[in-house]
Amino acid sequence: xxxxxxxxxxxxxxxxxxxxxxxxxxxxxxxxxxxxxxxxxxxxxxxxxxxxxxxxxxxxxxxxxxxxxxxxxxxxxxxxxxxxxxxxxxxxxxxxxxxxxxxxxxxxxxxxxxxxxxxxxxxxxxxxxxxxxxxxxxxxxxxxxxxxxxxxxxxxxxxxxxxxxxxxxxxxxxxxxxxxxxxxxxxxxxxxxxxxxxxxxxxxxxxxxxxxxxxxxxxxxxxxxxxxxxxxxxxxxxxxxxxxxxx
Amino acid sequence: xxxxxxxxxxxxxxxxxxxxxxxxxxxxxxxxxxxxxxxxxxxxxxxxxxxxxxxxxxxxxxxxxxxxxxxxxxxxxxxxxxxxxxxxxxxxxxxxxxxxxxxxxxxxxxxxxxxxxxxxxxxxxxxxxxxxxxxxxxxxxxxxxxxxxxxxxxxxxxxxxxxxxxxxxxxxxxxxxxxxxxxxxxxxxxxxxxxxxxxxxxxxxxxxxxxxxxxxxxxxxxxxxxxxxxxxxxxxxxxxxxxxxxxxxxxxxxxxxxxxxxxxxxxxxxxxxxxxxxxxxxxxxxxxxxxxx
Numbered sequence: 001x002x003x004x005x006x007x008x009x010x011x012x013x014x015x016x017x018x019x020x021x022x023x024x025x026x027x028x029x030x031x032x033x034x035x036x037x038x039x040x041x042x043x044x045x046x047x048x049x050x051x052x053x054x055x056x057x058x059x060x061x062x063x064x065x066x067x068x069x070x071x072x073x074x075x076x077x078x079x080x081x082x083x084x085x086x087x088x089x090x091x092x093x094x095x096x097x098x099x100x101x102x103x104x105x106x107x108x109x110x111x112x113x114x115x116x117x118x119x120x121x122x123x124x125x126x127x128x129x130x131x132x133x134x135x136x137x138x139x140x141x142x143x144x145x146x147x148x149x150x151x152x153x154x155x156x157x158x159x160x161x162x163x164x165x166x167x168x169x170x171x172x173x174x175x176x177x178x179x180x181x182x183x184x185x186x187x188x189x190x191x192x193x194x195x196x197x198x199x200x201x202x203x204x205x206x207x208x209x210x211x212x213x214x215x216x217x218x219x220x221x222x223x224x225x226x227x228x229x230x231x232x233x234x235x236x237x238x239x240x241x242x243x244x245x246x247x
Numbered sequence: 248x249x250x251x252x253x254x255x256x257x258x259x260x261x262x263x264x265x266x267x268x269x270x271x272x273x274x275x276x277x278x279x280x281x282x283x284x285x286x287x288x289x290x291x292x293x294x295x296x297x298x299x300x301x302x303x304x305x306x307x308x309x310x311x312x313x314x315x316x317x318x319x320x321x322x323x324x325x326x327x328x329x330x331x332x333x334x335x336x337x338x339x340x341x342x343x344x345x346x347x348x349x350x351x352x353x354x355x356x357x358x359x360x361x362x363x364x365x366x367x368x369x370x371x372x373x374x375x376x377x378x379x380x381x382x383x384x385x386x387x388x389x390x391x392x393x394x395x396x397x398x399x400x401x402x403x404x405x406x407x408x409x410x411x412x413x414x415x416x417x418x419x420x421x422x423x424x425x426x427x428x429x430x431x432x433x434x435x436x437x438x439x440x441x442x443x444x445x446x447x448x449x450x451x452x453x454x455x456x457x458x459x460x461x462x463x464x465x466x467x468x469x470x471x472x473x474x475x476x477x478x479x480x481x482x483x484x485x486x487x488x489x490x491x492x493x494x495x496x497x498x499x500x501x502x503x504x505x506x507x508x509x510x511x512x513x514x515x516x517x518x519x520x521x522x523x524x525x526x527x528x529x530x531x532x533x534x535x536x537x538x539x540x
Binding site: 004009010011012014018019056063082083099100101102 | 357358361362364365366367369370372373420421422423456
């Protein structure tokens with residue numbers, strides 16, 4: 001697996017390169033770059049499977065690099081010290097990122113996912129989706145990428161009726177009656193969808209307010225949805241739910 | 248009380264009458280006699296209840312009400328001025344607090360913090376324990392200074408230098424550049440205090456605008472003692488920035504606000520700022536006028 005590391009700070013490249021060499025002998029570092037133009041030239045020259053890409057690089061960003069490339073036939077793991085909006089965009093596209101300083105467990109998960117995607121070769125649309133969203137410069141895009149086992153589904157946020165957690169999996173219930181299983185924790189979708197008005201009414205439930213028919217008093221509070229589903233409201237969330245519904 | 252006021256008014260009245268009489272009786276040489284006449288006049292008048300009622304009382308009331316309204320007006324003005332001053336003070340405090348918070352945010356901005364920590368992580372992973380320790384200590388000292396001393400208005404030149412040195416060393420870990428900090432030996436660095444959070448933002452800008460991309464970057468900070476006062480010069484050989492556009496000058500704007508606020512407090516020792524930026528670098532001169540006078 002050929003990898004390229006792009007970061008404007010040399011010590012960050014050195015650090016990641018050191019970790020990769022020590023723990024991932026199958027990853028060959030094909031090159032490193034500290035600016036967008038250097039990285040652009042490098043990517044044209046070398047066949048690359050995996051790109052470790054810093055988001056903020058002085059006045060440039062890693063997104064600028066992706067924008068310049070006509071072919072994005074590699075996996076990207078974003079590496080960032082801090083970038084609220086960038087990371088949000090990455091999450092919406094269901095792409096992977098790690099934070100600096102590097103947590104080796106996080107790195108391992110990201111690399112495992114990348115490895116899987118590289119063998120499947122059915123994933124590149126996520127980068128296109130990310131770039132499209134960034135071009136529109138909206139903080140809350142209308143669609144969200146859901147990573148399934150065999151494919152990536154792009155779902156309109158307004159078509160999601162509700163999400164239900166099952167351990168580290170989430171079931172998405174869509175308006176057309178479809179049910180999608182995603183291997184990510186509910187917390188992640190709570191963060192992403194809260195700006196769209198989604199209500200976390202229970203530890204294991206996230207509901208789109210567009211589909212709430214009524215709040216029933218039975219069992220200490222139950223939300224009746226337009227598709228007939230009954231979603232429990234936990235005691236601690238009851239006031240919060242009432243307040244949101246009365247808005 | 249009423250009696251006293253009345254007597255007072257009468258005495259005034261007596262004076263008036265005396266002046267009138269003396270004008271009328273320029274021929275009268277014997278003033279004693281004149282006074283006697285006046286006195287008897289007054290006594291006569293005072294014994295006339297009609298006169299007291301028709302003339303003395305209304306005049307007394309007029310003067311009295313005039314006095315009372317004068318006192319009330321003065322009181323009103325004083326209270327209002329006090330309130331205004333208090334409001335202005337509070338406003339100043341709020342602005343100062345806001346600036347302070349912004350300054351903390353800019354000095355310990357997340358991007359700097361996590362990259363600095365990543366720099367330390369790299370030293371650890373390279374098994375350079377000594378350097379990792381040194382940088383960790385620097386980082387702690389820097390964050391402690393910013394977090395704990397943020398409410399101090401003044402710090403000594405020596406403390407400022409330690410802060411700048413720690414800050415620049417941390418940035419050096421991230422970007423390869425050279426820097427120098429020099430202090431005029433006529434400045435008593437241990438005992439001279441200067442406004443806090445004044446110099447650092449400019450030094451940060453110098454790193455941001457120059458050192459990130461430059462291969463042979465250089466930043467110099469000089470504390471000079473001049474006839475005008477203390478002068479702090481921050482110079483870099485970076486790419487500079489467009490002063491007219493200055494859209495990226497959030498830090499510059501912040502510093503300008505801080506300086507105008509300082510000048511409200513230190514009226515007699517105003518701080519002035521000079522900014523020069525071109526393709527070959529940026530020079531910032533902060534002058535603390537008459538600071539040592």
